[in-house]
Amino acid sequence: MLLVLKKVARKAINLPRWTVRKIINVLRWIVIKTIHLPQLFRAAHYWWSLTNVAEFQFLKDRCPLCRSHFLLKLNSSETGVRCISCQAGVVQMSIILAVQKYAKNLKSLDAYELSSGGPVVTFLKGNAGSLTLSEYFDDVRPGELKGGVLCQDIQALTFNDNLFDLCTSTEVFEHVPDDTKGFQEIFRVLKKQGVLVFTVPINLAGVTLQRAVIKNGELVHLEEPEYHDDAIRGKGKVLAYRTYGTNIVAQLKNTGFEDALIDETFKDKLFGHGRAVVVAFAGNKAARNKGYSPTESVQP
Numbered sequence: 001m002l003l004v005l006k007k008v009a010r011k012a013i014n015l016p017r018w019t020v021r022k023i024i025n026v027l028r029w030i031v032i033k034t035i036h037l038p039q040l041f042r043a044a045h046y047w048w049s050l051t052n053v054a055e056f057q058f059l060k061d062r063c064p065l066c067r068s069h070f071l072l073k074l075n076s077s078e079t080g081v082r083c084i085s086c087q088a089g090v091v092q093m094s095i096i097l098a099v100q101k102y103a104k105n106l107k108s109l110d111a112y113e114l115s116s117g118g119p120v121v122t123f124l125k126g127n128a129g130s131l132t133l134s135e136y137f138d139d140v141r142p143g144e145l146k147g148g149v150l151c152q153d154i155q156a157l158t159f160n161d162n163l164f165d166l167c168t169s170t171e172v173f174e175h176v177p178d179d180t181k182g183f184q185e186i187f188r189v190l191k192k193q194g195v196l197v198f199t200v201p202i203n204l205a206g207v208t209l210q211r212a213v214i215k216n217g218e219l220v221h222l223e224e225p226e227y228h229d230d231a232i233r234g235k236g237k238v239l240a241y242r243t244y245g246t247n248i249v250a251q252l253k254n255t256g257f258e259d260a261l262i263d264e265t266f267k268d269k270l271f272g273h274g275r276a277v278v279v280a281f282a283g284n285k286a287a288r289n290k291g292y293s294p295t296e297s298v299q300p
């Protein structure tokens with residue numbers, strides 16, 4: 001049946017072979033998902049709201065998270081690029097590309113992700129040796145659970161030292177009031193061969209812009225307040241304390257990491273919307289184990 005469909009589609013509209021394959025895969029996926037109709041309709045409604053028909057495109061690559069062929073460009077903005085199978089966007093796809101590059105033998109690694117849900121968590125659950133998850137809740141003491149999810153304040157983790165091989169986060173550190181303390185804490189709970197892989201909004205042509213600080217227990221805005229969306233608190237609900245610049249590398253090294261870098265090699269991927277990913281190595285041994293040379297430049 002699928003073979004006939006493929007032949008008809010190729011002959012009738014003369015589409016390239018891989019485009020036909022993708023269309024067939026999408027149709028097959030829709031049929032499978034039909035048993036979960038309410039979710040499918042909600043998702044389809046959301047994707048349609050993002051879609052600009054003139055800019056719609058299939059991407060030839062597979063999704064780095066779920067390996068499906070469902071990478072689409074729904075519009076020409078960053079939010080328009082997504083995997084409709086696992087719902088990953090460019091931030092999630094970029095960080096997993098970096099995890100695959102810097103955290104080899106993931107199956108044998110103890111991972112810690114600074115969130116509790118979403119495509120990155122699903123990927124790590126299926127691919128890391130072990131996985132610890134946490135969220136920061138305003139109304140729960142760190143180390144305790146809320147709805148089965150562990151609460152942790154990144155500035156004062158309740159974990160012992162040397163626990164994890166890999167720590168990941170997407171768009172978290174710009175919201176941490178004292179991020180230097182946060183980096184020190186991650187360094188403390190990482191094993192000596194451990195690696196921190198994360199994304200933050202970053203200005204690759206400048207230095208970190210501090211937008212707000214906590215002074216004597218009071219929040220002081222230094223710039224026009226900028227709020228980001230959050231899966232737990234909602235749309236536009238979390239304050240960004242800063243927009244990072246390239247000196248994040250020096251900041252990481254000053255907090256104890258042996259080496260750090262901003263990997264820009266993913267930027268050209270995903271219709272040019274790929275993100276730069278920040279990577280920090282707890283020790284040089286890790287760098288050598290991963291085949292990475294500390295003096296090597298990874299910027300294009």
Ligand SMILES: [Zn+2]
Nearest residue numbers: 063066083086
């Ligand atoms: Zn996917």
